[in-house]
Amino acid sequence: MKIRFRGVRGSIPSPGSTTARYGGNTSCIEVRAGSEILILDAGTGIRSLGADLMKEFGSRPIDASILISHTHWDHIQGLPFFAPAFAANNRIRVIAPGNQAATLKRALANQMEPIHFPVGVEHMAGLGEVEELVSNTAIIGAFKISVTELNHPGGCAGFRVEANGVSLAYLPDHEPFCARGVVPKTAAAQSRAEALTEFVQGVDLLIVDAQYTAAEYPQRVGWGHGCLPNTVALAADAGVKQLALFHHDPAHDDHEIEAMLESARELALPNNMFISAATENETITLVSAAPKTSYRVSGVVHDSAKRSAPELLQPDCLKSRSS
Numbered sequence: 001m002k003i004r005f006r007g008v009r010g011s012i013p014s015p016g017s018t019t020a021r022y023g024g025n026t027s028c029i030e031v032r033a034g035s036e037i038l039i040l041d042a043g044t045g046i047r048s049l050g051a052d053l054m055k056e057f058g059s060r061p062i063d064a065s066i067l068i069s070h071t072h073w074d075h076i077q078g079l080p081f082f083a084p085a086f087a088a089n090n091r092i093r094v095i096a097p098g099n100q101a102a103t104l105k106r107a108l109a110n111q112m113e114p115i116h117f118p119v120g121v122e123h124m125a126g127l128g129e130v131e132e133l134v135s136n137t138a139i140i141g142a143f144k145i146s147v148t149e150l151n152h153p154g155g156c157a158g159f160r161v162e163a164n165g166v167s168l169a170y171l172p173d174h175e176p177f178c179a180r181g182v183v184p185k186t187a188a189a190q191s192r193a194e195a196l197t198e199f200v201q202g203v204d205l206l207i208v209d210a211q212y213t214a215a216e217y218p219q220r221v222g223w224g225h226g227c228l229p230n231t232v233a234l235a236a237d238a239g240v241k242q243l244a245l246f247h248h249d250p251a252h253d254d255h256e257i258e259a260m261l262e263s264a265r266e267l268a269l270p271n272n273m274f275i276s277a278a279t280e281n282e283t284i285t286l287v288s289a290a291p292k293t294s295y296r297v298s299g300v301v302h303d304s305a306k307r308s309a310p311e312l313l314q315p316d317c318l319k320s321r322s323s
């Protein structure tokens, strides 16, 4: 499984020389398993992904699924700039967590109303109807998807994605259920925290909201975002192999993110998990040590539409991806 960060910033794009190293685009992650393409969220980072896909596929049809965690701007705002969705020969599926299809459909249409945007959603000829995950586990092509509810105003879904014997968990916008030393630990909060730890247990890569430092968080309780020590504790408790700090605060420059990364590594000692700060355009490849497992089965989410035979990637396309 290859994971490429297309947008790693939270809340609002933050371009400029002080954020150039980690990147200023908002949430979007490209996940590939063989020839299959899964996209996690459609923040502004999806624009460059669309441009690259158009180059890679040329006149061949593009088949991709976009899984949306929630409808906050920083997770949907790039979709009107996703070029493949405007070509009728492409099949771009947009998939919402359970019971969220109507909300997502409305949000995507609203952001392309003339008051916000010059081109209506009806011009996106390659975009299918918004689909919905009918249960907390589903199969999308080669990917097995599990869903959990995160702690975020308005709600946000967290996803666990498994394919080819490896796994990642994506918890984009999440405030600790009980931040140590800040938020009183109730039995209900403790139970939800334990359930989330179980949900991400042992994943090869955990991508998780680490927006605030321990010093910043007490002034931002209830804003729905991560606090660094809790983020590290979640990863350590769950025994994940690799942690990527994600949803960087737009106010944090590259030096501040580096300092947070150092702090996270110190907090994680003596745990030997690898920690990085998610970096725009960085690619992480997860390789299974175990025999290959395939999740390809006949069912796909809830629609009965037949998937066209996926095109094979040219090996050169894979080789050209920088890491």
Ligand SMILES: [Zn+2]
Binding pocket: 010, 011, 027, 072, 074, 075, 172, 173, 247
């Ligand atoms: Zn967000």
Ligand SMILES: [Zn+2]
Binding pocket: 070, 072, 152, 156, 173
């Ligand atoms: Zn959000």
